[in-house]
Amino acid sequence: MRIAIDAMGxxxxxxxxxxxxxEAREVLKDENEIVLIGxxxxxxxxxxxxxxxxxxxxxxxxxEVIGMDEPPVESLRRxxxxxIGVMARAASHRQVDAVISAGNTxxxxxxxxxxxxxxxxxxxxxxxxxxxxxxxxxxxxxxxANIVCKPIHLYQYAVMSCVYAEEMLGISSPRxxxxxxxxxxxxxxxxxxxxxxxLKADSxxxxxxxxxxxxxFEGAYDVVICEGFVxxxxxxxxxxxxxxxxxxxKDELMDHWMLALQFKKVMTNIYKKxxxxxxxxxxxxxxxxxxxxxxxSSKARTIKNAILASEKFYMRKxxxxxxxxxxxxxxxxxxx
Amino acid sequence: MRIAIDAMGxxxxxxxxxxxxxEAREVLKDENEIVLIGxxxxxxxxxxxxxxxxxxxxxxxxxEVIGMDEPPVESLRRxxxxxIGVMARAASHRQVDAVISAGNTxxxxxxxxxxxxxxxxxxxxxxxxxxxxxxxxxxxxxxxANIVCKPIHLYQYAVMSCVYAEEMLGISSPRxxxxxxxxxxxxxxxxxxxxxxxLKADSxxxxxxxxxxxxxFEGAYDVVICEGFVxxxxxxxxxxxxxxxxxxxKDELMDHWMLALQFKKVMTNIYKKxxxxxxxxxxxxxxxxxxxxxxxSSKARTIKNAILASEKFYMRKxxxxxxxxxxxxxxxxxxx
Numbered sequence: 001m002r003i004a005i006d007a008m009g010x011x012x013x014x015x016x017x018x019x020x021x022x023e024a025r026e027v028l029k030d031e032n033e034i035v036l037i038g039x040x041x042x043x044x045x046x047x048x049x050x051x052x053x054x055x056x057x058x059x060x061x062x063x064e065v066i067g068m069d070e071p072p073v074e075s076l077r078r079x080x081x082x083x084i085g086v087m088a089r090a091a092s093h094r095q096v097d098a099v100i101s102a103g104n105t106x107x108x109x110x111x112x113x114x115x116x117x118x119x120x121x122x123x124x125x126x127x128x129x130x131x132x133x134x135x136x137x138x139x140x141x142x143x144x145a146n147i148v149c150k151p152i153h154l155y156q157y158a159v160m161s162c163v164y165a166e167e168m169l170g171i172s173s174p175r176x177x178x179x180x181x182x183x184x185x186x187x188x189x190x191x192x193x194x195x196x197x198x199l200k201a202d203s204x205x206x207x208x209x210x211x212x213x214x215x216x217f218e219g220a221y222d223v224v225i226c227e228g229f230v231x232x233x234x235x236x237x238x239x240x241x242x243x244x245x246x247x248x249x250k251d252e253l254m255d256h257w258m259l260a261l262q263f264k265k266v267m268t269n270i271y272k273k274x275x276x277x278x279x280x281x282x283x284x285x286x287x288x289x290x291x292x293x294x295x296x297s298s299k300a301r302t303i304k305n306a307i308l309a310s311e312k313f314y315m316r317k318x319x320x321x322x323x324x325x326x327x328x329x330x331x332x333x334x335x336x
Numbered sequence: 337m338r339i340a341i342d343a344m345g346x347x348x349x350x351x352x353x354x355x356x357x358x359e360a361r362e363v364l365k366d367e368n369e370i371v372l373i374g375x376x377x378x379x380x381x382x383x384x385x386x387x388x389x390x391x392x393x394x395x396x397x398x399x400e401v402i403g404m405d406e407p408p409v410e411s412l413r414r415x416x417x418x419x420i421g422v423m424a425r426a427a428s429h430r431q432v433d434a435v436i437s438a439g440n441t442x443x444x445x446x447x448x449x450x451x452x453x454x455x456x457x458x459x460x461x462x463x464x465x466x467x468x469x470x471x472x473x474x475x476x477x478x479x480x481a482n483i484v485c486k487p488i489h490l491y492q493y494a495v496m497s498c499v500y501a502e503e504m505l506g507i508s509s510p511r512x513x514x515x516x517x518x519x520x521x522x523x524x525x526x527x528x529x530x531x532x533x534x535l536k537a538d539s540x541x542x543x544x545x546x547x548x549x550x551x552x553f554e555g556a557y558d559v560v561i562c563e564g565f566v567x568x569x570x571x572x573x574x575x576x577x578x579x580x581x582x583x584x585x586k587d588e589l590m591d592h593w594m595l596a597l598q599f600k601k602v603m604t605n606i607y608k609k610x611x612x613x614x615x616x617x618x619x620x621x622x623x624x625x626x627x628x629x630x631x632x633s634s635k636a637r638t639i640k641n642a643i644l645a646s647e648k649f650y651m652r653k654x655x656x657x658x659x660x661x662x663x664x665x666x667x668x669x670x671x672x
Contacts (some may be wrong), residue, residue, distance in 0.1 A: 071522055106518065134580060144517050147525045181480050181568040182442065186407055189483045189565055213572030217580040229525055230569055232517040233562075236549030237570050241577050244470060244553040248610065252602045259598050266588045266595070274584065 001031075001314050002058075003307055004096035007038035008065045008083040009103020011296050014038060017102065018046045020303025025056055027304075032311060035096055037062050038083045060095075062086035065103075068296055072106030076114070084108055088115035091289050098290035098310035100281065102298040109145050109284060109293065116289040119319055121326040123150070125286035126157045126228070127293060128164055129235060132274040135219030139165050139174075142228040143235045145284065149227035151194035154178070155331055158205055160285040160322050161223040167316040168283075168309070171222045173206045179226035179234075180210035191227065198331050199225075280305030283313060285322070290314045337367075337650050338394075339643055340432035343374035343382075344401045344419040345439020347632050350374060353438065354382045356639025361392055363640075368647060371432055373398050374419045396431075398422035401439075404632055408442030412450070420444055424451035427625050434626035434646035436617065438634040445481050445620060445629065452625040455655055457662040459486070461622035462493045462564070463629060464500055465571060468610040471555030475501050475510075478564040479571045481620065485563035487530035490514070491667055494541055496621040496658050497559040503652045504619075504645070507558045509542045515562035515570075516546035527563065534667050535561075616641030619649060621658070626650045 005021055007014045021034050028034070036043050040061040047054060064082040066075040076085055084103055088111035090096045099116075101108040113125055126142030141157045141164075142149070158176050165174040178196055180188040185196070187210060199207040208221060213234065216224055226234070246267075253260035280302055281294035290313050292306045341357055343350045357370050364370070372379050376397040383390060400418040402411040412421055420439055424447035426432045435452075437444040449461055462478030477493045477500075478485070494512050501510040514532055516524040521532070523546060535543040544557060549570065552560055562570070582603075589596035616638055617630035626649050628642045 069520070071520060134583065147517065179569060181483065181565055184405070184407060187442075213569040213574070214576030214579070216573060217576045226569075229517055230566055233515060233549040233566055233570060234573050237552060237573055238549070238577055240550030240553040241574055242581065243550070245578065245581055247470065248606050249602065252605050256598075256602075259595070259602070262592075262595050263599065266585065266592075269588050270584050 001097040001311065002033045002035055002095070003098045003100065003310050004035040004037055004060070004087050004090055005303070005307065006083045006087050006099070006101035006103050006108075007036045007043050008062070009101040009108070010294065010298050011068070012299055013102065014042060014046055016299045017303050018043065019050060019300035021057065021307065022050055022052055023300055023304035024307035028307065028311065033058060034307065035060055035090070037087045037090070039063050060086055060090060066107045068104050070104060070107070072104060072110045075104070076107055076111055084111050088112055091116050098292070098314055100292040100294065100303070100306050100310055102294035102296055102303065105144065105293055108291070112284055112287045112289070112291045116287045116291065118286055119288050120323050122160070122286040122322070123156060124153045125284050126153070126160065127282045128161050128285050129282040130169070130276065130279040131216060131238070132276050133217045133219050137169055137279070138216060138221060138224055139169070140216070140224045140226070140231055140234065141285065142226065142231050143282065144228045144232035146228045149191060151191060151198055152331070154191070154195040154225050154227065155198040155202070156286070156326065158199055158223065158225045159325050159329065161225065162205065163318055163321045163325055164283060164285060165222050167318050167321065168312060174222035175206050175208045175220065176223045176225065177208050177211035177215065177221035179213070179224055179230060181212065183210050183212065195225070202329055202331055204325070204329070277302040278305060280307070280309040283309070288319070290319070337433040337647065338369045338371055338431070339434045339436065339646050340371040340373055340396070340423050340426055341639070341643065342419045342423050342435070342437035342439050343372045343379050344398070345437040345444070346630065346634050347404070348635055349438065350378055350382055352635045353639050354379065355386060355636035357393065357643065358386055358388055359636055359640040360643035364643065364647065369394060370643065371396055371426070373423045373426070375399050396422055396426060402443045404440050406440060406443070408440060408446045411440070412443055412447055420447050424448055427452050434628070434650055436628040436630065436639070436642045436646055438630035438632055438639065441480065441629055444627070448620055448623045448625070448627045452623045452627065454622055455624050456659050458496070458622040458658070459492060460489045461620050462489070462496065463618045464497050464621050465618040466505070466612065466615040467552060467574070468612055469553045469555050472558075473505055473615070474552060474557060474560055475505070476552070476560045476562070476567055476570065477621065478562065478567050479618065480564045480568035482564045485527060487527060487534055488667070490527070490531040490561050490563065491534040491538070492622070492662065494535055494559065494561045495661050495665060497561065498541065499654055499657045499661055500619060500621060501558050503654050503657065504648060510558035511542050511544045511556065512559045512561065513544050513547035513551065513557035515549070515560055515566060517548065519546050519548065531561070538665055538667055540665070613638040614641060616643070616645040619645070624655070626655070
């Protein structure tokens with residue numbers, strides 16, 4: 001397969017992206033090709049610096065870059081030769097089988113939706129991200145692709161995330177939870193109540209019920225479904241809070257360097273156990289292709305893992321399984 | 337003033353609630369009365385056990401209790417003599433000036449809304465909770481009172497939360513942020529975009545702009561506004577995550593008891609700096625009265641602080657200031 005990576009996207013691009021591609025190249029089977037997308041001169045320069053043989057990668061030249069804070073759709077339209085734009089077009093022309101970017105998330109999602117289109121039967125793509133918890137990973141979908149969400153979208157996120165959790169994380173019959181503000185049936189807004197009915201109507205979904213924010217980390221759910229607005233706020237609140245807590249601990253340890261040294265080992269162990277970089281990035285489920293969205297802060301190891309994840313996603317034919325699963329589902333949109 | 341407290345509500349009721357009332361009694365001025373609401377026999381028994389003089393408190397007898405997981409509105413209707421029901425009625429008859437409960441949040445909010453009604457000019461009450469951050473407290477509103485939210489509701493939450501932050505937390509000209517999934521103007525759903533226009537139209541609001549989940553903890557905002565569904569998920573995600581992180585650290589320290597002992601001191605310092613129990617509970621802003629909602633896990637100290645907070649809220653005439661502020665606002669609902 002041919003895996004394209006946006007060499008210019010992310011806080012540490014292009015150095016860490018290219019380093020990650022090199023790491024992936026070492027473990028990836030020979031028949032798989034990695035395509036670096038970005039300014040050819042800059043990419044070659046970095047490859048030389050990393051002492052890479054020039055023919056390890058194909059390069060698609062894209063002289064423009066969409067900045068992390070630029071308006072997604074407008075930038076895509078204006079910068080026709082941006083790395084994200086060129087990458088999405090390459091996917092739509094079947095020149096590549098998977099696309100990966102740590103750049104502007106909105107532009108990447110918009111580019112993929114626009115160019116790759118949706119899978120047969122899918123109403124809206126959703127971003128599925130994996131949270132590490134004490135008792136294994138939880139897949140949260142959607143974390144920001146779709147902010148005008150209907151019950152049928154949430155229902156399809158559940159189906160797609162289950163296939164994802166089964167195939168990518170090896171979880172059989174994943175326990176599905178619907179994010180809500182209380183566990184009782186009667187709780188929640190119209191979107192949640194109608195989605196609940198759809199989830200219950202599909203006997204192939206192992207639907208456990210509503211859950212509250214705090215339950216995400218309890219290990220009672222393998223898949224958690226919510227609209228993109230809520231999921232995005234959850235994801236970013238979690239990031240901000242983790243950061244605040246560890247900075248608070250660091251502040252306290254400032255004047256106790258012996259303790260700080262010992263505690264560093266403790267932290268290293270915790271990082272290992274709760275390492276979300278291992279999952280490589282978030283899958284944009286429901287697009288007609290393989291699209292991985294990495295965090296802007298991604299370094300080489302995450303990029304390597306994203307490349308390996310895209311290969312696994314493609315080889316396991318997850319999209320074919322999603323189409324099959326949706327075609328067998330008796331749940332009909334019914335104006336929802 | 338007369339402060340009523342639901343003696344039967346919360347995970348540690350009635351023991352910790354009554355203990356908290358006793359602690360508050362010691363610091364509260366003599367002219368203020370604390371009213372304990374619940375089963376009179378049970379309350380007297382606990383007061384005796386705590387060696388309290390029987391006439392320190394008034395007691396309103398309420399033989400029924402609404403359980404933490406019972407459906408709010410239905411239970412209120414069925415259990416006419418529940419502590420929350422009796423308390424809300426006492427407030428509506430002006431027998432008490434403030435109500436406090438650590439019991440079923442939904443029932444407490446519903447009871448207060450139903451019996452106390454809303455303040456003049458207020459469309460929907462909202463729950464304002466305070467988050468400790470590295471650089472001071474942030475007031476988040478709404479965290480679950482209102483899940484069918486219109487722009488005018490969010491706008492009014494901003495006005496009410498600003499008065500709250502000014503009067504209760506001593507923050508002048510609070511910096512207001514609107515929770516969104518990106519900082520740019522164009523980002524977000526219709527609710528957020530329309531609210532943004534209302535907030536910008538009121539020059540008395542120090543509106544900074546949109547913020548993302550991670551920014552809550554950065555100290556750039558004093559007031560953060562969001563719909564109840566989102567706020568509730570944020571609050572509970574934060575609770576669950578803090579819990580998971582500290583359990584993870586504890587797990588790691590299991591086999592290092594010397595390090596664990598030293599680290600405990602570090603944690604005690606952090607708890608002191610980031611102690612949300614100090615704020616005593618969340619204010620239900622916009623009801624015609626003073627209503628404090630405490631966490632189900634509240635212990636005596638939190639209850640004491642909630643009682644003191646209700647006194648401060650009442651004495652500072654925050655409701656009068658909210659009415660005044662809203663009446664001067666040029667922002668008209670306009671079908672929103």
